[in-house]
Amino acid sequence: MDRERIGGWVYIMADRYRGAMYVGVTSHIAARIHQHRNDVGSDFCARYGLKRLVWAERGERIEDCITHEKRLKRWRREFKFDLIERGNPDWLDLYDRIVG
Numbered sequence: 001m002d003r004e005r006i007g008g009w010v011y012i013m014a015d016r017y018r019g020a021m022y023v024g025v026t027s028h029i030a031a032r033i034h035q036h037r038n039d040v041g042s043d044f045c046a047r048y049g050l051k052r053l054v055w056a057e058r059g060e061r062i063e064d065c066i067t068h069e070k071r072l073k074r075w076r077r078e079f080k081f082d083l084i085e086r087g088n089p090d091w092l093d094l095y096d097r098i099v100g
Helices: 029-037 043-048 062-074 077-087 095-099
Strands: 008-014 021-026 052-059
Touching: 008 029, 008 062, 008 077, 021 029, 021 043, 021 062, 021 077, 029 095, 052 062, 052 077, 052 095
Parallel strands: none
Antiparallel strands: 008 021, 008 052
16 A cells, blocks of 8 residues: 555643653554554653653654644643643543543
């Protein structure tokens, strides 16, 4: 399948309400979050205990997801807080809601 046609996810992991955050991109959200929760997803997530999926957005093309991820990484923390809290004001773990 053409790589441009495969969709993806942009997501944010956190350790707690308004705590440390990690912005990532993946084509397989369930597998990627599983990696983060088992400390093999990224050194940053493992170091800071980021196990909670607090925001995720599906994209039709992985290239668009990568562009969006890079944009989000440049945002100030407060802007990321606002993005998360629009759909998840209590910073609950959304894994079961998105994957399950």
